[in-house]
Amino acid sequence: MNITLAQAEAAISAAKKKAIKLKTKMNICVVDAGSNLIAFAHMDGGWIGSVDISMKKAKTAAWFLMDTAALSPLVQPGEALFNIEHSNGGLITFPGGVVIKDEAGEVIGAIGVSGSTVDNDHAVAIAGMEAIK
Amino acid sequence: MNITLAQAEAAISAAKKKAIKLKTKMNICVVDAGSNLIAFAHMDGGWIGSVDISMKKAKTAAWFLMDTAALSPLVQPGEALFNIEHSNGGLITFPGGVVIKDEAGEVIGAIGVSGSTVDNDHAVAIAGMEAIK
Amino acid sequence: MNITLAQAEAAISAAKKKAIKLKTKMNICVVDAGSNLIAFAHMDGGWIGSVDISMKKAKTAAWFLMDTAALSPLVQPGEALFNIEHSNGGLITFPGGVVIKDEAGEVIGAIGVSGSTVDNDHAVAIAGMEAIK
Amino acid sequence: MNITLAQAEAAISAAKKKAIKLKTKMNICVVDAGSNLIAFAHMDGGWIGSVDISMKKAKTAAWFLMDTAALSPLVQPGEALFNIEHSNGGLITFPGGVVIKDEAGEVIGAIGVSGSTVDNDHAVAIAGMEAIK
Numbered sequence: 001m002n003i004t005l006a007q008a009e010a011a012i013s014a015a016k017k018k019a020i021k022l023k024t025k026m027n028i029c030v031v032d033a034g035s036n037l038i039a040f041a042h043m044d045g046g047w048i049g050s051v052d053i054s055m056k057k058a059k060t061a062a063w064f065l066m067d068t069a070a071l072s073p074l075v076q077p078g079e080a081l082f083n084i085e086h087s088n089g090g091l092i093t094f095p096g097g098v099v100i101k102d103e104a105g106e107v108i109g110a111i112g113v114s115g116s117t118v119d120n121d122h123a124v125a126i127a128g129m130e131a132i133k
Numbered sequence: 134m135n136i137t138l139a140q141a142e143a144a145i146s147a148a149k150k151k152a153i154k155l156k157t158k159m160n161i162c163v164v165d166a167g168s169n170l171i172a173f174a175h176m177d178g179g180w181i182g183s184v185d186i187s188m189k190k191a192k193t194a195a196w197f198l199m200d201t202a203a204l205s206p207l208v209q210p211g212e213a214l215f216n217i218e219h220s221n222g223g224l225i226t227f228p229g230g231v232v233i234k235d236e237a238g239e240v241i242g243a244i245g246v247s248g249s250t251v252d253n254d255h256a257v258a259i260a261g262m263e264a265i266k
Numbered sequence: 267m268n269i270t271l272a273q274a275e276a277a278i279s280a281a282k283k284k285a286i287k288l289k290t291k292m293n294i295c296v297v298d299a300g301s302n303l304i305a306f307a308h309m310d311g312g313w314i315g316s317v318d319i320s321m322k323k324a325k326t327a328a329w330f331l332m333d334t335a336a337l338s339p340l341v342q343p344g345e346a347l348f349n350i351e352h353s354n355g356g357l358i359t360f361p362g363g364v365v366i367k368d369e370a371g372e373v374i375g376a377i378g379v380s381g382s383t384v385d386n387d388h389a390v391a392i393a394g395m396e397a398i399k
Numbered sequence: 400m401n402i403t404l405a406q407a408e409a410a411i412s413a414a415k416k417k418a419i420k421l422k423t424k425m426n427i428c429v430v431d432a433g434s435n436l437i438a439f440a441h442m443d444g445g446w447i448g449s450v451d452i453s454m455k456k457a458k459t460a461a462w463f464l465m466d467t468a469a470l471s472p473l474v475q476p477g478e479a480l481f482n483i484e485h486s487n488g489g490l491i492t493f494p495g496g497v498v499i500k501d502e503a504g505e506v507i508g509a510i511g512v513s514g515s516t517v518d519n520d521h522a523v524a525i526a527g528m529e530a531i532k
Contacts, residue, residue: 004177036181040173044137048169048434049462053486077476090485118479167433168314196315210343213384219356220319270443302447306439310403314435 001102002032003109007132008039011100011111015128019043019115026115026124027054030100033108035062043115050114056090057097057125058112063088065107068097069122096121098129134235135165136242140265141172144233144244148261152176152248159248159257160187163233166241168195176248183247189223190230190258191245196221198240201230202255229254231262267368268298269375273398274305277366277377281394285309285381292381292390293320296366299374301328309381316380322356323363323391324378329354331373334363335388362387364395400501401431402508406531407438410499410510414527418442418514425514425523426453429499432507434461442514449513455489456496456524457511462487464506467496468521495520497528 008030019026025046030039035058042051057068064071071093074081085091095118100109113125141163152159158179163172168191175184190201197204204226207214218224228251233242246258274296285292291312296305301324308317323334330337337359340347351357361384366375379391407429418425424445429438434457441450456467463470470492473480484490494517499508512524 005174009174034181036175037173037184038175040170041138041142042169042171047463048167049459049487049490051170052488053483056486072481075482083482085482085485092486093482094480165433167431167435169433193315197313214360215338216341216349216351216359217319219351220322220358221315222318224315271440275440300447302441303439303450304441306436307404307408308435308437314433317436 001106001108002034003030003038003100003132005038008109010131011128012039012041014131015111015113015124016041016043018124018127022116022120022123024116024120024124026113026121027051028124028128029054029058029112030128031058031062031110033062035059038109046115053092053114054096054112056092056112057114058110059088060091060093061097061099061110061112062107065099067095067099068093069095094118096125098122098125100129100132134239134241135167136163136171136233136265138171141242143264144261145172145174147264148244148246148257149174149176151257151260155249155253155256157249157253157257159246159254160184161257161261162187162191162245163261164191164195164243166195168192171242179248186225186247187229187245189225189245190247191243192221193224193226194230194232194243194245195240198232200228200232201226202228227251229258231255231258233262233265267372267374268300269296269304269366269398271304274375276397277394278305278307280397281377281379281390282307282309284390284393288382288386288389290382290386290390292379292387293317294390294394295320295324295378296394297324297328297376299328301325304375312381319358319380320362320378322358322378323380324376325354326357326359327363327365327376327378328373331365333361333365334359335361360384362391364388364391366395366398400505400507401433402429402437402499402531404437407508409530410527411438411440413530414510414512414523415440415442417523417526421515421519421522423515423519423523425512425520426450427523427527428453428457428511430457430461430509432461434458437508445514452491452513453495453511455491455511456513457509458487459490459492460496460498460509460511461506464498466494466498467492468494493517495524497521497524499528499531
């Protein structure tokens with residue numbers, strides 16, 4: 001099962017609300033389980049360099065079935081996955097990419113957020129993910 | 134002046150309505166005047182190969198300040214711009230990319246649509262563009 | 267021998283004058299004999315999609331020691347170099363790329379121009395090339 | 400508002416003067432607010448590997464609305480943005496990219512300099528930025 005456009009739009013809408021609450025200007029991207037782009041929004045005045053980062057966060061989460069925050073410790077120098085970012089045309093492995101699951105726990109997509117601190121990015125991604133029932 | 138997210142979302146909403154009317158499943162992309170991604174929607178069941186095509190159509194229109202339909206005759210074998218598609222990381226030069234202007238006639242962005250015949254793609258892009266006042 | 271920055275700037279200055287005379291807004295790129303970027307100018311309001319095209323025209327001319335106009339007939343369907351544009355990260359093989367030679371006839375660089383018709387592009391490139399003694 | 404070619408050329412001219420004063424041979428790149436190339440100069444004998452670095456510094460500054468020097472501490476191992484360089488086709492996050500603002504404080508472009516120590520690169524970029532009124 002893959003995420004629908006209606007679900008992706010609900011996630012983006014919730015993420016935007018959270019972003020406004022945090023006084024941030026975010027790029028928000030939702031991909032399906034196959035890492036294909038389903039929906040995207042760039043909030044006015046947000047960093048344009050974060051368009052690509054939000055996409056790569058969402059794709060990275062979908063590709064490895066885990067939040068990008070879970071990858072961050074594993075990619076440090078000396079760790080097992082050091083420099084994994086060189087694969088797949090470029091990964092982003094810091095927080096802000098969050099997997100989206102259905103009721104059975106199956107990954108149906110992922111949301112990636114970029115445009116502020118990684119803590120804010122992650123919080124906005126979580127808000128988007130939680131909008132999907 | 135650049136297109137706002139609210140304008141881009143209005144364009145996508147109108148484009149989706151037109152796509153449904155034509156019984157098609159489209160990928161719809163809106164970029165700003167600098168060709169940066171502002172909003173995107175992939176309709177359920179649409180071709181995933183058209184995600185990238187819709188983006189490249191929108192970017193091509195923004196980069197050259199003209200609808201992609203205007204480029205199509207110029208890029209044929211023997212014509213002046215043959216194989217221009219190899220620039221800018223890949224152009225798409227068949228119909229479905231349409232420029233978006235403000236009231237003063239200035240280009241503020243572009244919409245790219247892909248997922249059906251090029252006639253349908255172009256019609257859906259026009260419907261999206263016309264939603265912006 | 268390679269083109270100097272002073273020579274490249276003289277070429278761009280002359281090319282800009284010609285572009286203004288033709289009422290066009292050009293992107294003008296000068297590379298050295300090794301196809302490395304030496305100088306560049308984007309005239310206000312010019313197509314941003316032509317930034318990359320002007321670079322690829324200059325590089326294509328430098329890589330093959332001939333004007334891009336000389337390549338155009340050879341890259342047509344059925345001809346010897348059909349689809350050569352897939353090499354080198356993307357070639358542009360229509361007019362507007364012109365080699366620059368020293369007094370001994372040695373290629374010292376190339377100029378690429380994009381932003382109008384290919385005839386205008388080529389004329390502006392020639393004007394730039396002729397500024398170099 | 401975007402930087403004009405005249406402004407970009409003034410920045411490059413001032414940057415070249417500073418580079419000569421520091422006895423360095425620099426690559427100097429100016430981009431607009433959308434990260435599109437406006438002007439470029441490669442000083443005779445400069446590193447050709449720095450052509451691309453100067454461009455990526457300018458684009459990185461424009462994409463994130465901050466000097467690249469501000470990014471350097473954030474991208475170290477263990478820090479929040481470790482390996483962000485894998486986005487956007489390659490970022491450069493050490494000093495030498497500087498944002499250019501108008502009188503209202505709005506970012507209108509950025510300048511990127513590469514060819515010497517990062518301290519010299521940064522100093523030359525600042526000199527270029529300060530030439531724009």
